[in-house]
Structures are given as C-alpha cells and as structure tokens.
Amino acid sequence: MTLSTPTRPDRADARWTIALWGLLFVLAGNMLIDALEVSVALVALPSVGDDLGLATVELQWLVSGFACGFGGLLLFGGRLVAIRGRRPVYLAALLVFAAASLAGALSDNAALLVATRFVKGFCAALTAPTGLAIIAATFAEGPARRRALSVYSLFGACGFSAGLLLSGALTELSWRWTFAFPAPVALALFAAALRLIPRDVPDDRAPRRYDAAGAATLTGATLLLLAALTTGAQRGWGAPLTVGAFVLAALLAAVFVRIELTSPEPLLRLDLLRHGPLLRSALGAGALNGSYLGLLLVATLQLQQRAGYSPWLTGLAFLPAAAPLALTALYSGRLVARFGPPRLIAAGAAAAPLGYALYPLGGSELSYTRQVLPTMLLLGAAFVLAFTAFHVQATSCVASADQAAAGGLYQTFVQLGAAVMTALCGALYPSGQRPVLYLITAVGLLGLVVALRGLVPGRAAHTAAR
Template sequence: MKPATRTQDPFGPPEAAAGRWDLRLWGLLSVLAGNMLIDALEVSAMIVALPSVGHDLGLTLTGAQWLITGFAIGFGGLILFGGRLVELLGRRRVYLWALLGFAAASLVGAVTDEPAVLVAARVLKGFFAALTAPTGLAIIASVFPAGPGRDRAVSVYALFGGLGFTAGLLLSGLLTAVSWRWTVAFPAPVVLVLFTFAVGLIPGDTTAPDTRRHFDVTGALALTGSLLCLVQGIVSVPGHGWLDARTTAPLALAVVLAAVLVVAERTAPRPLIQARLLRNRTLVRSMAGAAALNGVNLGLLLIMTVRLQDGLGWSPARTALALLPASAPLAVTALISRKLIARHGTARLIAWGALGPVAGAALCLRHPVPEDYVIDILPTLLLVGAGFVLAFAALNTQATSRLAAVDRPAAVGLYQSAVQISAVVVPAVAAALAVGRSDDRPALRLVTAVAVAGLVAGLSGLRVHPTRAEKSSTGE
C-alpha cells in the first residue's frame, strides 16, 4: 500500500483550531448540512405522496409501497458498499459524483410513467444518499478539529437530518397537491446548487485512497438482490397466494442470494460485513432496537397515510400536517439528546423509549378503522414521537460504545444497514396485510409485534455487562 500523503488544507488550521470559523468553513458546513437535509427529506417525501402516485399510475398499495421500500433498499443494501467506495476512491470524488447522480435520478423519476423506472430511481437515490450522508459526517470529522467546534458542527449536521424528515412530509403535502411529480423532482435543483458550491468547498482527501482494491461487489449485489426479491415475494402473496410461482420464485431466490452473501463474506479478503462485529452484543442489541423503532414508525405512517387520504378523503397537505407529531420530535432529539444521555444513560432511555411505540401501536388496535383524528391517531403519533426523543440518539450512542475506535466506522455502517432493512421489510409486510381489507387490524398486529420486539431488546440492555471480548476491544 502506498504511504499516506498529505495535501494542502484549504481551510487553514489556525482559524479552526482557535474555534473561529471563516466563510469557507461555514460554507462547507452549509453544503454538508443542506445535503443531509435532502437525504433525510427523501425518507419521508413519498409517504404522503403514496396514494396520489398509486392512483395516477394504477398501482395497488403493494405496488406503491415500493416507493418507500425502494429507497430503503438502496440505502440499507448498499451503505456498506458505499463506505468501501469512499475508502478506495476518496471522499471528495464520491461525494460530488453522488450529488450529480441523486439529481439525475430525481429528474428521471419525475418524468417517467413507468412504475419500474420510478422504483429504480428511488433505489438509486437511496444508494446515492448512502454515499453522501455518512461521508458528510466523515468530512466534518476531518476538517473540524476535536473539541467544541466539531461538536457544534456535528450537532448542526444532526439537526438538519432531524429536520429533513419533517420537511419531507410538509413539502410532499404541499407539492403533491399540485402533482406528485414535483415531490419527486424537487430535490434535483437544490442538489445541483449544492454541487456548485461543493466543487469549491469540499476538501481533497488528506490521505491517499486505499490501494487494496477489493470492492466486494458480490457481497453488495447479493445483499441488495436478496432484499429486492424478498419484498417482491412478500407483496405477491395477497394477489397470488403462497404457493404461486410468482411468490415462491422470488422468495426462493432471496434465500439463495442470502446464502451467496454468507459465502462471499466468509471468503472475501476484505468482507463488507465483519462477522466479529456481529458477536458484539451491545451493537446487535442496538441494531435490533433501532430497527424496531424505525420499522414501527414507517409502518404506522404508511397505514395512516392511506387511511386518511383514501378512507377519510383528506388532502395530501392536511395529511402531512396530521403526521407531524410523529416526525417533529426527530429535530428535538438532536437538541436535547446529549443532556438526556448524560443524565440517564443510554440503557434507561432506550428501554423507556421502547414503551412508546408499543403503547401507540396497541392503541391503534382499538380502532382499526380510524374515524376521529384526535382519538384514533394523534395519541399514537405522540407516543411514537416520544419514543424517538428518548431512544433514537441513545441507540446511536450505545451501538459503538463498546467497540475499539478502529471498528466503529464499519459498525456504524452495519447499524445503519439494519435500520434501513427494517424500513424495507415492515412497510412491505404491512402493505401486504392491509391491501384489499376493510380494516387494518392484521397490519397493526404486525407493527405491534415489531414494537414489542424492540421493547424486549431495550429491556435486555438494562442489566447487561460487557463480555470479555467487548472489554478487550475497548481496552477495559
């Protein structure tokens, strides 16, 4: 491997070290945070637009749900591969190309009348977001020196990520009232503006890209392909049954590709998934809790969106406003999470937070056909939002708390992949259980079961002590 070589730092260490940010540092943070806002916006943007897209393109709920799960497949299935691309090709190059790709995919998805092309565009946008979201944080860590300055930059970055989910709902509600195509196209011009500034502000890599050029394409394609086939098999069940080849073939292929993934990761010289990380109980428990929290949230939002618009005849804008109590707490979390963790610790916050989604989902089972927003929907949204305020940041912190610094980047990618995989599976199964039914009781039972699984994972962390391997990895 070539020795590390340094390039000139365009930001100048004296100002940064002294805690004084010049215009270039403010500009860089604005570009990174702005793009994080767009990445987070995409997670929620299609939720409110889902019924409109389905009506316009003639899709059932099981077909329209691909607009949510497609983005999650691109993000969760390829985030580990994206990290490898950044490592081998360099942050600046990958970040800039990902911005252009994201804008192009937005425009293609907005103009197409083919559902398959729209879903492919969503998958690509998820992949490009998987390249820019973690890379932006890495750029902050490399440019802003450790201390209050970096902490402030990370807080701004996280705040914009939290605001993005809320902004996605609001913009989707407003733009879908005109046309859902504007909801899909909106990020393109914004990202192109960010790209224009990023060209001059994103610093070059301070070290040479890794020359051990093993991308592990087989592992990346096997994971992504397995998720695609799994969802296709799940959504085929309502229309064709379990025994039809249109259901069994994709499910069988998903199993085969999962087996290929296991073999590829065991034999690869540099696997994307490091098996030893999966032996860290703290990381796995955090992955399970975060996956449950995200899955419950998206599953409930999908069900409620369809029922509010198709069942109660609400407009997209009114639906977006109605769903805000479940999304606005994400921004609050970024502001108060450090104080909460310092005062109560991660384990307690995670356990307390897991109670909210369980109670919220269970409340929905009382009235599976919502009639009154204040009684049937709002309490659930508030409880799920409270769960995010308490547990979201604590889960992120706990995930890597017992890992050596060298293992944390790979662990973060694995953690994020688990979170996004839940956004693939839970909405897909919820849509399959809800389509063609007069009430949502089966789908709500599924979401409640996922919430209970998250609670079990949270409670299991209250009296857990690190294993010998975990102690040695952190030098304890």
C-alpha cells in the same frame, strides 16, 4: 467576498470562516434532503397510486425501494469512498441524485419510478457516510467538531418533518413536484460543494477491494425478498413465482454470508455481531424504524383514502411524531449522558408499541385528537428517547478503530428494517387494516423485548464499561 477552500480549525485558529460555514451547510443540507426522501414519498403515495393506477402492494416500493438502495449499498458506499476518495464520490452522487429526482418526476412507468427511488437510496448511501468523513477530516476533534456534528445532526433530524410539510404542500399541486423539487436543491449543493469540499487523497491503509460480490448478493437478497412479498400478496403465497423468489433470496443471503466470512476485506464484519450492545441496537433500531414507517404507511392510506384528508392535512397530522426529534436534537447527547443508553432505549421501545396499540383498527369515521394524535405523540417520544441512544450504544461498545464499521452495520439494519417492514405492510394491507396493525405492534413489542435485555444488570454494566 471570495470564498476560499476551507481550512481545518484548530486550537490556534478557532475562527469559523465563511467558507467553513459554507462547507458545513452544504453537507448538512444534503443530509436534510436525504432524510426527507422517505417522508415526501409517504404523503404522496395515494396521489401516485391514483395517477398511475397502482395498488398498495405496488406503492410501497416507493418507500422500500429507497430504503433498500440505502441499506443494501451503504457498506459498499463506504468502501467506494475509501478507495476513490471523498470529494469525487460525493460530487458524483449529488449529480446522480438530481438526475434521478427529475427522471422520477417525469416518469409514467411504475418500474422506472421505483428504479429512480432505488438509485436515490444508493446516492444517500454514498453521501451520508461521506459527509461525516468530510467533517471528521476538516474539523479538529474538540469543540469545532462537536459544533459541526450538532449542526449536521440537527439538519438530519429536521429533514423528515420538512419532507412532510413540503410533500403535503406540493402534492396538492401534483405528486410530480414532490419528486422533482430535490433536483434543483441537489444541483445548488453540487455547485457549492464543487468549490468548498477540499480535495483529498485516498488513505493507503484503506482496503483496496470493492467486494462488489458482497454488495450485489446483499442487495439482491433484499430485493428478492421484497419481490416475494409483493408477488405473494398478488398471486398467492404458494405460487411458484413467490416460492421461487423466497428460495432465491435465501440462497443469495447464504452466499453473502459465505463471501463475507471468506473475504480478506469484507464489507460486513460479522464478528462485530458478537458485541451484544451493537446487536441489540441494530435489531432494536431496525424494529423501531420499520414499525414506525409501516404505521405511517397505513395511516397515510387511511387518512387520505378513507377519512378524506388532503395531502397537506396528512403531513400536518404526522408532525407530532416527527417534530419532537428535530426540536430536541441538540440536547439528545445530554439526555444520553445523564440516563445512559439502555434506559432511554427501553423507555422509547415501550412508548412505540403502546402508540401502535392505541391506533384505531379501522373505519372511515375517526377523531384525530382522540384516536390518532395519542399514537403520534407516543411515537415522537419514542424517537426522542431512543434515536441517539441507539447510535451511542451501537458505537461505544467497540474499540475506537471499529466504530466506523459498527456504525455502518447499525445503519444497514436500520434501513433494511424499514425496507422489509414497509413491504410486509403493503402486502398485508389488502387483507384489512387490522392484520397490518397487529404486525406493526408485534414488531414494536419485539423491539421492546430486545431493549429490556439491555437492562439486565450484567449487560448494562458491560455497556457502561465500554
């Protein structure tokens, strides 16, 4: 049977053709490999460190580098798609993603490996929002689009869990297979996308300025901050190189704000930060995602280097934290509709720091069932309760015309929160596990404080009214 270019289903033609399903699975499949990129790196960290002779403070770049490329360039990626069109950008990103995966797997140089992670993060910044835009353009609003978004979200939620299992299995052979296996997958998706993604014409109403200066200063400030944290752990917090990196990061951040305030077509609309629910969602989700990945970074090193777990057992050990979100993804919208975002966010934000507080502070002898599993289960509950609620609260508080911009701002905070927290945890880890866990718990509690502000009657009513 020949596949034709997908046609937009509407009320008159509710049938889903093979081509339409094919397009949806291409988009969802790419969302899956974007989501698993973080978990595959986490499980493989000790093996990479042993092979390349990298310290913990350097290893964290494999996680924070990807998150920095994703979060720092997410807004720029959306602008690039608006100007150049969905199809060419999406296809190019898949090819670059495949090339970066292969280059990273073959690399014996830490700097090159980190650079490929950053490039893959940028590719995810291009494909993640573009996939949603293609769904919005191809599937008519109503049951067809809701079904498509459900499948897309389900694949994304499953990606982290799939990455844990795949990385655990492949790292047993070599960490290089862990970094290489996305390459053929991305190429297969490219071959299908070349046939299935419809051609599009850029919207004449879209911004015409790339705002490359804004993208460069935001990403540069984040990279310099991460570099300062790394240098501080290695050379001392008062070393000239450390202080200089912090100062340059602050200067670039100030320049970024100045550019966005004066640009006629800014990447980041700072006026959106005046919406309380959006700001609370961005800060709360950044704290949850960052503290979560920080905890998994610590747990990976502890379980493999101190408790003798294999990569496969480590991946299995993390599943109780990741799998619940995948299992409940199709029902999360109903949960939000019934209880409302503020309540679910507060419950999730309370579960996370409780889990951090229960995690063992050190030692090589530990019982997984008594000491590690309760933390993983509480983290799984936190994401089930708060993950969808954060996004709904972030986008529902603004006008429909501003929801895409609000979603981009929200996702930027989520990714940059992960980048900064993993860098901080990597910098503190040489001082002992206890200081890192204190930091992770403190950030989790900060997220809880932010969430509780949303339960104030006036604020909650304002969110519901929106």
